[in-house]
Structure formats: structure tokens, C-alpha cells
Amino acid sequence: xxxxxxxxxxxxxxxxxxxxxxxxxxxxxxxxxxDEEQExxxxxxxxxxxxxxxxxxxxxxxxxxxxxxxxxxxxxxGVVNEDTFKNIYALFFPLGDSSKYAQFLFNxxxxxKNGSLSFEELVCDLSVxxxxxxxxxxxxxxxxxxxxxDGQITKEEMxxxxxSIYDLMxxxxxxxxKEEAVRQHVRMFFQKMDINQDGVVTIExxxxxxxxxxxxxxxLKIFDNAV
Amino acid sequence: xxxxxxxxxxxxxxxxxxxxxxxNLPMPVAPTNKNKHQxxxxxxxxxxxxxxxxxxxxxxxxxxxxGSSEKEFFFNEETREYFFDRDPDVxxxxxxxxxxxxxxxxxxECISAYDEELSFFGIIPEIISDCCYEEYKDRKRENxxxxxxxxxxxxxxxxxxxTFRETMWRAFENPHTSTMALVFYYVTGFFIAxxxxxxxxxTVPCSSMxxxxxxxxxxxxxxxxxxxxxxCVMIFTVEYLMRLFAAPSRYRFMRSVMSIIxxxxxxxxxxxxxxxxxxxxxxxxxxxxVFRVFRIFKFSRHSQGLRxxxxxxxxxxxELGFLLFSLTMAxxxxxxxxxxxxxxxxxxxxxxxxxxxWYTIVTMTTLGYGDMVPKTIAGxxxxxxCSLSGVLVIALPVPVIVSNFSRIYHQNxxxxxxxxxxxxxxxxARMRISKSGSSSAVLHSKRNGLNQSLELTxxxxxxxxxxxxxxxxxxxxxxxxxxxxxxxxxxxxxERLYEQGYLQTALQNFPSQSPSLSSEEGITGTCCxxxxxxxxxxxxxxxxxTHNLQELSALHIQCGEQHPxxxxxxxxxxxxxxxxxxxxxxxxxxxxxxxxxxxxPSNNSRASPDAPPxxxxxxxxxxxxxxxxxxxxxx
Numbered sequence: 001x002x003x004x005x006x007x008x009x010x011x012x013x014x015x016x017x018x019x020x021x022x023x024x025x026x027x028x029x030x031x032x033x034x035d036e037e038q039e040x041x042x043x044x045x046x047x048x049x050x051x052x053x054x055x056x057x058x059x060x061x062x063x064x065x066x067x068x069x070x071x072x073x074x075x076x077x078g079v080v081n082e083d084t085f086k087n088i089y090a091l092f093f094p095l096g097d098s099s100k101y102a103q104f105l106f107n108x109x110x111x112x113k114n115g116s117l118s119f120e121e122l123v124c125d126l127s128v129x130x131x132x133x134x135x136x137x138x139x140x141x142x143x144x145x146x147x148x149x150d151g152q153i154t155k156e157e158m159x160x161x162x163x164s165i166y167d168l169m170x171x172x173x174x175x176x177x178k179e180e181a182v183r184q185h186v187r188m189f190f191q192k193m194d195i196n197q198d199g200v201v202t203i204e205x206x207x208x209x210x211x212x213x214x215x216x217x218x219x220l221k222i223f224d225n226a227v
Numbered sequence: 228x229x230x231x232x233x234x235x236x237x238x239x240x241x242x243x244x245x246x247x248x249x250x251n252l253p254m255p256v257a258p259t260n261k262n263k264h265q266x267x268x269x270x271x272x273x274x275x276x277x278x279x280x281x282x283x284x285x286x287x288x289x290x291x292x293x294g295s296s297e298k299e300f301f302f303n304e305e306t307r308e309y310f311f312d313r314d315p316d317v318x319x320x321x322x323x324x325x326x327x328x329x330x331x332x333x334x335x336e337c338i339s340a341y342d343e344e345l346s347f348f349g350i351i352p353e354i355i356s357d358c359c360y361e362e363y364k365d366r367k368r369e370n371x372x373x374x375x376x377x378x379x380x381x382x383x384x385x386x387x388x389x390t391f392r393e394t395m396w397r398a399f400e401n402p403h404t405s406t407m408a409l410v411f412y413y414v415t416g417f418f419i420a421x422x423x424x425x426x427x428x429x430t431v432p433c434s435s436m437x438x439x440x441x442x443x444x445x446x447x448x449x450x451x452x453x454x455x456x457x458x459c460v461m462i463f464t465v466e467y468l469m470r471l472f473a474a475p476s477r478y479r480f481m482r483s484v485m486s487i488i489x490x491x492x493x494x495x496x497x498x499x500x501x502x503x504x505x506x507x508x509x510x511x512x513x514x515x516x517v518f519r520v521f522r523i524f525k526f527s528r529h530s531q532g533l534r535x536x537x538x539x540x541x542x543x544x545x546e547l548g549f550l551l552f553s554l555t556m557a558x559x560x561x562x563x564x565x566x567x568x569x570x571x572x573x574x575x576x577x578x579x580x581x582x583x584x585w586y587t588i589v590t591m592t593t594l595g596y597g598d599m600v601p602k603t604i605a606g607x608x609x610x611x612x613c614s615l616s617g618v619l620v621i622a623l624p625v626p627v628i629v630s631n632f633s634r635i636y637h638q639n640x641x642x643x644x645x646x647x648x649x650x651x652x653x654x655x656a657r658m659r660i661s662k663s664g665s666s667s668a669v670l671h672s673k674r675n676g677l678n679q680s681l682e683l684t685x686x687x688x689x690x691x692x693x694x695x696x697x698x699x700x701x702x703x704x705x706x707x708x709x710x711x712x713x714x715x716x717x718x719x720x721x722e723r724l725y726e727q728g729y730l731q732t733a734l735q736n737f738p739s740q741s742p743s744l745s746s747e748e749g750i751t752g753t754c755c756x757x758x759x760x761x762x763x764x765x766x767x768x769x770x771x772x773t774h775n776l777q778e779l780s781a782l783h784i785q786c787g788e789q790h791p792x793x794x795x796x797x798x799x800x801x802x803x804x805x806x807x808x809x810x811x812x813x814x815x816x817x818x819x820x821x822x823x824x825x826x827x828p829s830n831n832s833r834a835s836p837d838a839p840p841x842x843x844x845x846x847x848x849x850x851x852x853x854x855x856x857x858x859x860x861x862x
Contacts, residue, residue, distance in 0.1 A: 070234020092239045095478055105242050129241035137244055144245045165246060166715050173717040189249055210248050219247045219254040223240050
């Protein structure tokens with residue numbers, strides 16, 4: 001098996017070499033012979049029809065139309081890849097560095113982990129976040145914090161997430177950001193959420209604690225009219 | 228905020244749900260969408276051509292004509308459309324700007340027509356996207372220069388109050404302004420020609436007697452040539468001194484190329500006068516005469532083509548340098564090869580590598596004198612390769628130089644040498660402005676946002692009408708950033724003030740309750756910067772007391788402030804029309820400062836005079852002169 005593949009590779013190289021020599025001798029004006037070998041990698045994707053999306057989400061027809069128009073304007077190919085997502089997110093936070101948080105968001109939105117977000121994925125998550133029950137929202141938040149999707153939030157994961165949130169602010173903030181402040185924040189979070197003090201926060205602990213906290217419950221509702 | 232991302236704002240806001248569980252402070256109230264009308268299509272009729280777009284599309288840029296309520300002036304009731312009596316072709320690009328967020332400049336448009344349309348619709352040209360910006364700037368500069376040419380022709384007419392010196396300078400620079408200047412111009416030209424001709428004829432041998440050796444004419448008719456030389460040098464000296472006298476900046480004149488040429492042209496004569504009798508240096512004196520040939524460069528004042536040539540060579544310095552470098556490399560390579568190839572043959576002229584340099588240069592430039600030829604076969608092969616490559620190496624940079632020359636010649640020396648650097652600088656400046664504009668808009672609206680959401684006294688209601696209304700999108704964006712501040716328990720501040728505050732905490736040690744207001748140097752400017760600077764001072768004063776956990780929000784209502792720099796049309800108008808800050812009426816803006824102080828502040832309402840306010844025992848900042856400060860503290 002190996003011998004034949006090696007022989008095949010040899011043959012291919014030889015052919016390429018003779019082609020190169022002939023081109024050198026005869027002289028050719030076309031310079032992009034190599035480019036023809038690349039296939040075009042543009043992806044065209046279009047979502048399901050409107051009725052199906054309407055049934056899957058809590059949005060009305062007009063709202064879906066509005067959302068899709070804006071989406072298609074910025075992403076004509078129908079999908080968002082990670083870089084585009086990061087660029088768009090960076091425009092909302094001009095003072096800070098939003099790439100890490102955007103990456104976490106992207107992973108949280110991208111349910112099928114194929115590296116690009118389609119309109120359905122975005123709109124389903126959006127309907128959960130804006131129109132869903134508080135339990136669904138907390139579920140989503142838990143998925144955001146749980147970077148490796150093992151069902152537990154460890155201190156390192158929380159530190160990463162919080163650091164990325166602090167990065168959104170940038171440098172010109174008051175009071176000045178100290179390393180200790182982020183760790184303090186992590187410690188406070190674990191104090192509040194980790195009931196059995198085992199160093200990790202599971203989803204039940206998380207949802208339990210958040211539902212007991214009035215502030216958090218209140219703040220989950222503020223974006224309900226966002227569309 | 229860029230319009231293209233207006234559609235993504237709901238996603239960004241939804242993503243903010245991720246901050247909620249980790250936040251320790253309650254979130255601010257979200258701005259409500261008061262006018263929840265359905266998105267409708269509006270019709271824009273531009274000189275008969277109908278454009279249709281969503282109303283939301285136009286609302287993305289609220290400080291332009293189409294995005295603001297200004298378009299209501301153009302609303303036609305009978306046909307229910309907006310009618311504009313403008314150019315429909317240019318309108319296409321303008322509408323595309325709303326749709327895509329990028330403004331393009333079509334190449335076939337006239338630059339001044341395009342500019343007029345842009346200013347009618349309230350769009351500033353700096354927004355033109357990178358793909359078309361260079362073209363736009365080039366055309367604009369050409370246009371300006373063309374207009375300036377017309378102006379300059381008019382400028383030649385004599386101004387009434389010009390001193391004698393200025394008249395003389397103008398006469399020197401533009402010979403066709405007066406007949407005297409023209410006469411002077413031609414006389415000097417004539418004498419330059421005479422001087423150069425005599426220098427040349429001096430060396431021609433002319434025999435006086437048939438059986439004597441030929442002597443150059445210069446040695447035969449020494450006195451005649453000496454008189455001629457003296458006359459020319461005198462004229463040149465007088466001319467140089469007159470130019471020196473008339474120059475507006477003598478130092479700059481003396482440094483200019485033309486004056487250096489003048490000096491070099493007349494100096495040998497004077498040096499020759501000084502040391503005619505010294506035998507040792509007469510040899511050096513003879514070589515100095517070579518410099519007399521520099522007089523021919525004085526013609527460049529008279530000939531514009533010569534000036535352009537010199538300018539071209541200067542601007543193509545990099546290509547010439549490349550030519551020289553590549554030639555040197557090739558010469559060394561080929562000389563070495565030829566030397567070793569010819570080493571074997573007897574009685575060869577290629578005695579050393581430097582000796583082969585001459586052969587290589589002559590061959591590469593295809594001169595081929597024939598005084599050195601290779602004899603061995605290897606030498607001949609390499610010699611032919613040498614001459615072939617010489618053609619290539621020399622031919623390559625030459626067209627660049629030629630095209631440069633023709634471009635400069637046609638533009639008549641108006642090409643900007645530093646165009647690339649200026650564009651780069653301008654581009655960086657634009658990016659910086661847009662970035663700082665958005666960030667300062669955030670800070671500004673943050674204060675404004677709090678203004679709107681809090682209960683204020685009656686005198687402040689006028690203030691709310693004075694402020695320009697921020698769009699719903701803007702307020703939602705700022706609410707988002709406010710939520711972020713609450714999540715992380717840190718505040719956004721202005722960059723400058725952040726650095727000053729940092730420096731002050733590092734340098735100064737504040738006493739317990741009195742902030743030091745002594746370090747006010749360098750801070751003049753708007754009320755805003757002074758006030759927030761004092762905020763920082765107060766904050767840093769009390770930060771040393773970390774044991775105080777009592778948090779107070781003190782709201783200071785002060786006089787109206789100047790809008791921070793942002794590239795909106797209204798603020799541009801502001802900057803051109805109103806020089807100072809807005810006004811210091813009783814209405815004002817609100818800023819928040821989260822400070823920790825040990826004791827509650829006393830009521831601090833007094834109007835202090837213009838002098839910098841003295842330090843007071845209370846931590847909160849002092850009012851600006853002439854306004855009442857009412858502090859509301861809320862626990």
C-alpha cells in the first residue's frame with residue numbers, strides 16, 4: 001500500500017516537474033494555472049421557510065422578516081463564521097477586546113459545532129433568550145460558562161469567562177482593573193452558587209441559586225422587548 | 228455605531244443575558260421602544276426617478292438629512308412621497324450608503340458636483356470607504372490646485388502696499404510681472420551664456436605664429452578673458468546680493484539649491500584673486516576652475532524643463548539607487564567570473580578583478596570599446612551572458628524614471644512627494660476619529676441616559692429639549708454598555724482623564740477629606756473635562772480609604788457642556804458656528820460619580836467666581852463659575 005502511494009506521489013511530482021520545464025522553455029503568459037486546481041469554497045445556504053421558523057420560535061412573522069433582512073444584509077452567504085461574528089461583536093465594544101467573549105458566544109450559539117452559524121441557530125437561540133422562560137435562559141447561560149460542555153463549571157472556566165467579560169471593557173475604566181478583582185469576582189460567584197462546596201457548579205446548583213436571587217431574576221427580564 | 232450592525236443589536240443584547248448571573252449589581256432599566264410602528268417602505272422621488280427603501284434603513288444615520296426629521300420639509304402631501312430636486316445618479320451612491328454602510332465615489336462623477344450633493348444630504352466626505360477614498364482625495368486635490376492656479380494668475384497683479392523689498396522679490400521670482408524684471412532676466416541669461424562660452428573657448432588651441440606650439444586661447448589672450456570673467460562674476464555677484472537682500476527669509480534662501488549653485492559658480496574667481504601668487508596652490512586653483520562649469524546650472528532658473536528634470540531625478544532616487552545597486556552587484560559578479568575565466572590565457576588584459584570592472588561596465592552598457600576582449604572560450608561565453616544581462620538590468624528601471632518624468636512634467640511640478648505619508652496619516656487619523664467618536668459618544672450618552680431616567684427638578688426640563696435626541700438604536704447600545712459596567716462593577720471613563728487620574732493617584736497623597744485641587748495645570752477646556760477631572764481627583768482621594776464601604780451616588784447638575792468630538796453633522800455645525808461651550812444656563816447635564824466618602828457631603832450650592840475654586844473639606848467637586856450646584860445624593 002505504502003509503496004504504491006509513494007510511487008504515485010513520485011509520478012505526480014515528475015509530471016509537475018516536466019510541466020514546469022516545458023513552461024519555462026516555451027514561455028507562457030497565463031500565470032494562474034495553479035489556481036484552477038482550487039475549488040471555490042463559497043457556501044450558499046438558505047434557511048427553512050418562514051412558517052417552520054415561526055413554529056419553532058416565539059417570534060411573529062414580521063419580527064422574523066426584520067431579523068432575516070438584517071442578517072442577510074450583513075452575511076449574504078447565509079452563514080456567519082467565527083471571524084465575521086467576532087468583527088461584528090467588536091463594533092459594539094469599541095473600547096475593549098471582544099474576541100474572547102465573542103468566541104465563547106459563538107460556541108454557545110453553534111449547537112451543531114460545524115464552525116458556522118446559520119440563521120436558524122441564531123434565531124432559535126434568540127427566541128430562547130428574549131422570549132423564553134427563565135429556566136431556559138439560565139440553561140443557556142450555563143452552557144455559555146461551561147466551556148468544555150461537561151456539565152460542570154470549574155473555577156478555571158469561570159475565570160476565563162469573567163476575564164473575557166472584563167476584556168470587553170477595555171483599559172479606560174475606573175477603578176483600574178487589577179488581577180485580583182477578577183479572581184475576587186470568581187470567588188464571590190462560587191461562594192454564591194456552589195452549595196455543596198465541591199469546587200464545581202453543576203447545572204442544578206446554578207439554576208437553584210439563580211432562581212432564589214431576586215436581582216438576577218429581575219435582570220433576566222430586561223431584554224424582553226428587544227426586537 | 229456603524230449602520231450595518233444595527234440589525235445585530237438584538238443578538239448582542241440577547242447575548243448580554245450571559246452577564247446576568249455573574250453580575251452583583253442590579254441592571255439599569257432598558258430603553259423602551261415608544262413608537263412601535265411597523266416598518267414601512269418610503270418613496271424618495273429624486274428628479275423623477277423613484278427610489279424606495281425601508282424607513283429603518285434611513286434611520287440608521289440620524290444626523291443626515293434623510294435620517295432626521297429634516298426630510299419632512301420635502302414631503303409631498305398629494306403624492307405621499309419625498310421629492311428632492313437633485314441629481315438622481317449621485318443619489319444612487321448616497322442611498323447605497325444607507326443600505327450598506329459604505330459610501331462609494333463613482334469615478335465618472337465630477338468632484339465638485341459630488342461634494343455638493345454630499346453636503347446637501349448632510350454626509351461628510353470622510354466617511355467614504357477605503358476603496359474609493361484615494362481616488363476622491365486625488366481628484367479633490369487636483370481640483371483645488373487647478374483653482375489655485377487661477378487664483379495665482381490674479382495674484383500677479385500688484386498689491387498696493389508692497390515694500391521695495393517685496394517688489395524686488397516678486398520681480399525675481401516672476402520675471403513677467405514688469406519690464407524691469409524681464410530685462411534683468413534676459414541680461415542675466417545672456418551673461419550666463421557668455422560666461423559658459425568663454426570657459427569653453429578658453430581651452431581651444433589657437434596658434435598665433437605658425438612655428439610655435441599650439442597654446443589655448445586662454446593663455447594667449449589672458450587679459451581679454453580675465454576681463455570677461457571679471458565682468459560676468461561681477462554681474463553674478465550683484466545678482467546674488469540683490470536676491471539675498473530681497474529674500475523674505477534669508478536663511479531659507481541661503482539654504483536653497485539655487486543659491487548654493489550661485490555661490491559655487493562665483494567662488495572660484497574670488498579664491499583665484501586671493502591666491503594668484505602662491506605657486507603651491509596654483510595647481511589646486513586650476514582644478515577649482517572646474518567649478519566654473521556650474522554656472523551652466525544657473526540656467527535652471529530660466530528653464531523650467533531643467534528644473535523638472537532635476538526634480539524627477541530627486542523623486543526617483545529610489546529607482547536610481549536600485550539601478551545602481553543592481554549594476555554594482557552584476558559588475559562584481561561578472562568581473563570575478565571573467566577574471567578567473569581569462570586567468571589561463573597569456574598576455575591577458577584581465578590582470579585583476581578591478582581591472583575587469585572596466586570590461587564589465589563597458590559590456591553591460593553595450594558600449595563595447597574593444598580595448599579589453601576575452602580570448603578563451605569560457606571567457607567569451609561569460610562575456611556574452613554579461614552583455615545580455617546588462618541590457619536587462621539597465622532597461623528595467625528606466626521606464627519607471629521616464630514615466631515619472633512625464634507625469635511630473637504634465638503636472639508641472641505639483642505632484643506631492645509626501646502624498647503616501649499624508650494619506651496614511653490621514654487614514655489613521657480617520658480611524659482614530661471614528662473610534663474615539665464612538666467611544667466618546669458612549670460616555671456622553673451614558674451621562675445623558677442617566678439624565679433622562681432620573682427625576683430632576685423643574686428647571687431642567689428645558690435642558691432635555693436642548694439636547695439632541697439620540698436614536699433608539701443609540702440608546703439601546705448605550706444601555707448595553709451600561710449593563711456591562713454594572714456586571715463588572717467598573718466604569719468607562721475618557722482615556723485622557725483616565726491617564727491623568729492614574730498619574731495623580733501615583734504622584735499625590737491626599738489628605739483624608741480634602742482633595743487637592745492644586746494640580747489643575749494644563750486642564751483648561753470645557754466644563755466637562757474640568758468637572759470629571761475633579762471627579763477623578765475626588766475618587767482617588769477617597770480611594771485610599773478602602774475601609775469605607777458606604778457608597779454614595781452624588782449627582783451634580785451643572786451647566787451645559789460642549790459636545791465631545793464626534794463626526795456627526797450637527798456637531799460639525801456646532802464647531803463652526805459656536806466657538807465656546809454651549810451655554811451656561813441654569814439647565815445642565817448630569818454626571819454620576821460613584822465615590823466613597825466617610826461622611827455625607829454637605830450641601831454645596833454656591834456660585835464661585837472665575838478664579839479656580841479653593842479646596843474645600845468636602846470631597847465632591849466644586850461647581851463651575853456662575854452656576855448653581857445642587858447635589859442629590861442617593862444611597
